[in-house]
Amino acid sequence: KNITILISGSGTNLQRIIDCIDNGKIRNAKINQVIADRECFGLERAEKHNIPNQLIKRGKDFYENLEKAIPENTDLIVLAGFLSILKPEFCEKWSGKIINIHPALLPKFGGKGMWGHHVHNAVIEAGEKESGATVHFVTSGIDEGKVILQGKFDIDEHDTAETLAQKVHQIEYDIFPIAIDLVLNK
Numbered sequence: 665k666n667i668t669i670l671i672s673g674s675g676t677n678l679q680r681i682i683d684c685i686d687n688g689k690i691r692n693a694k695i696n697q698v699i700a701d702r703e704c705f706g707l708e709r710a711e712k713h714n715i716p717n718q719l720i721k722r723g724k725d726f727y728e729n730l731e732k733a734i735p736e737n738t739d740l741i742v743l744a745g746f747l748s749i750l751k752p753e754f755c756e757k758w759s760g761k762i763i764n765i766h767p768a769l770l771p772k773f774g775g776k777g778m779w780g781h782h783v784h785n786a787v788i789e790a791g792e793k794e795s796g797a798t799v800h801f802v803t804s805g806i807d808e809g810k811v812i813l814q815g816k817f818d819i820d821e822h823d824t825a826e827t828l829a830q831k832v833h834q835i836e837y838d839i840f841p842i843a844i845d846l847v848l849n850k
């Protein structure tokens with residue numbers, strides 16, 4: 665099965681997915697394309713692994729170009745730290761075939777502007793006792809799609825947005841491959 669991965673950043677989740685396809689943790693999967701919406705290190709990871717990759721800059725025609733760039737034979741679109749909001753028409757066309765990872769325990773701390781340290785700061789300011797990550801289906805409602813898998817941990821009194829980000833990443837590296845394998849091989 666072919667998966668297309670959309671990224672915007674350093675691509676540590678992309679790297680984890682590449683490694684888990686190589687080690688068989690994710691079965692029956694092949695990355696047919698990596699697409700970034702900005703210059704980022706994730707593209708270098710794809711290049712290093714000889715995975716077809718391209719940069720589609722935001723701005724005029726971004727969504728048209730993105731639509732055209734998704735290979736016809738794609739079975740699943742995986743958002744791995746992709747920061748552009750997908751248009752409702754795109755989400756409907758690929759309904760049930762797009763998943764995203766979010767660095768918090770949805771439905772809390774989701775929605776517009778809730779990404780990166782903004783999320784972790786909000787979790788700390790709210791005095792939450794636990795945090796984690798969520799893999800969910802993507803719909804036109806930002807971070808509202810059906811949850812596939814979550815992983816969590818207890819927040820300790822010394823945690824900061826930085827330490828939360830690191831702990832959340834570890835959770836992401838555990839649950840994302842399992843969720844992708846689940847969706848692909850159901």
Ligand SMILES: N[C@@H]1O[C@H](COP(=O)(O)O)[C@@H](O)[C@H]1O
Nearest residue numbers: 673674675676677745766767
């Ligand atoms: N949406 C969020 O963006 C981050 C991307 O990290 P990376 O995979 O590019 O390292 C991840 O924490 C993900 O939850």
